[in-house]
Amino acid sequence: MCTEHTGRVAQQAREGTGAGFSRRTALVGGAAAAVTAALTGTARAEDRTPRAPGWGRRGLCDLTHPLTTSLPMFVPTEAPTRRTVVTIEQNGYYQQEWRLVEHTGTHVDAPGHFTAGGRLAPELRIDELVTPAVVIDISSRAADEPDTVVTIDDVRAHERRHGRIPDDAAVLMNSGWGSRFGDPEAYRGADATGTLHFPGFGADTCEWLLERRRIRSLGVDTLSIDPGASTTFDTHLLLTGADRYGLENLAHLDRVPPTGATIVVGLIPFEEGSGGPARVLASW
Secondary structure, rough: OEEEEHHHHHHHHHHHHOOOHHHHHHHHHHHHHHHHHHHHHHOOOOHHHOOOOOOOOOOOOEOOOOOOOOOOOOOOHHHEEEEEEOOOHHHHOOOEEOOOOOOOOOEEOOHHHHOOOOOHHHHHHHHHEEEEEEEOOHHEEEEOOOEEOEEEEEEEHHHHHHOOOOOEEEEEEEEOHHHHOOOOHHHOOOOOOOOEEEEEEOOHHHHHHHHHHHOEEEEEOOOOOOOOOOOOHHHHHHHHHHOOOOEEEOHHHHOOOOOOOOEEEEEEOOOOOOOOOOEEEEOO
């Protein structure tokens, strides 16, 4: 689901006007427009059915997969369940009960997910969850090489074309894997031995981005920021060890521009949470 910005702040961002207007104002204003759109109904009731979004010169995009009981899981036995608790007909209101692990669907890996003593979901600050984003596209290569990773060369090629990655950015991988989300077996890519096959970030690339670009987070359109075949989860260890968070199972990254977007990560601050499901919105 994508749409255009509306409202005074977005108009100022387009025209470069308004008292105290700055690049930061534009970014924060864009993020505010994203949140406002989500809360006030720019995404109307008729848009609830998931569908491929369109995007224009400036717009909004929901990077969140709907939470269902049939979505792909890293461990299939951890699939969520739900039941209806009360109904309008019998009780006057409708309510469900969900049971799920924290790392379900589109979600955040907090630093404490892999690093002992690392910060947990309630400790992530607002300024960490509203951040500039860049999208690195490896979808052409991933279509033929499911075990491929985002490399340092991929990052350098992206910067030659689109400019330097800003500090505190979320670096997002578009591998094209989002098109497989409706088919859990294809999305997991498990072979006869149970080894998973899908793209992720190379550990050396994560380390380079942390040291050279001071990134805020990594995000992927797959089940893990590490490639599926990994058994040591080196990228997770490096990222969370540097007190940064990950984003997994992002949707519609092919609809977000390579640079210039801002993401808003609506993480639920579960008590002692190692992360959790999140509504992730992009604005540009």
